[in-house]
Amino acid sequence: MALPLRVVIALGGNAMTGADGSATPRAQRDAIAVAARHVAAVVATGAEVVLTHGNGPQVGNLLVKNELAAHVVPPVPLDWNVAQTQATIGFTFADELDAALAALGSPQRTAALVTRTLVDPADPGFATPSKPVGRHLPRDEAQRFIDLGQNWEDRGERGWRRVVASPEPLSVVDVPAISALSGAGFVVVCAGGGGVPVVPGAADGDALIGVEAVIDKDLTAALLARELGADTLVIATDVPHVMVDFGTPSARPLTRVTVAEMRAHADAGQFARGSMGPKVEAALRFVADPETGRRGARAVITSLTSISDAVARDDVGTVLTAQKE
Secondary structure (H helix, E strand, O other): OOOOOEEEEEEOHHHHOOOOOOOOHHHHHHHHHHHHHHHHHHHHOOOEEEEEEOOHHHHHHHHHHHHHOOOOOOOOOHHHHHHHHHHHHHHHHHHHHHHHHHHOOOOOOEEEEOOEEEOOOOOHHHHOOOEEEEEEEOHHHHHHHHOOOOOEEEOHHHOEEEEEEOOOOOEEOOHHHHHHHHHOOOEEEEOHHHOEEEEEOOOOOOOEEEOOEOOOHHHHHHHHHHHHOOOEEEEEEOOOOOEEOOOOOOOEEOOEEEHHHHHHHHHOOOOOOOOHHHHHHHHHHHHHOHHHHOOOOEEEEEEHHHHHHHHHOOOOOEEEEOOOO
16 A cells, blocks of 8 residues: 555553553653654654654653642642643653664654643533542542542542543644644654643633643544544554454454444444543544545554554554445
8 A cells, every 4th residue: 555645643651651550760761762663663664754642641640749749839730730741751752753763764853842732611521520630549638639629539449539521622723833843854742641721711712721621632633633634543552453342252353444333333332431442433533534534544553563564554453444445
């Protein structure tokens, strides 16, 4: 198959931590170095690559710091946490990906962009926060954060955990800058953690303000890919294929599937909401979009180690297309 002109690659936040979940700076840099080598291999195929990533473990670490230091310095809002982790992961990826590209003899270099994502202030998610973030705490420790206006829920034996809004992404605000950097030859790292959630300011319709929320990074990746006019969306995970009947004797991998087939599996409850579900939904949104679908756009869900092959070939991972050829 002909190589796509533009590829959006979405990495999970756990791809930036150690295999044992360690999140020390060294462990995170080592993990990012491994991921960067796989991304560099995609760039080496001639594809124009835009990279986005999760940040769940990293935001969780910042929330713990907020909690432990709350008696000394005021906790910063969640949108600040998302921006801070975007910047930290972004510059680390820039360093490691530049090195990986140089090792392949590629002249391309990396640019990292702190990216905002527009959400609707009337999104139902704000009325009923449901996305758990951070660690579990005993009731008495959680109370001091409840007193600061945060929402916490009783999660049973493990204790209380903060829950926040997770609104739908409407638009990636900084797409013009991303497109300009990509067009100038940079590999762009952007929209980390789904983007910093922003809404229009009340006083001035042109102003944007951050809000306390987190956006699903896979749904933002699909939106980003659509708005950039990407040919392929690659969602990297820790398994080579999407599975149906997972955990049962009839479990089987999905290889090349159509939107209709994948939607039927999703509607039948095949994909867990907290793991594969958002990835499948993101792939469906990208391929089923009328603007991208007419151009033969494709989405691939596969392991990090297979992303280069997934871009160049049609028989790697779970490949979602508008219809079978």
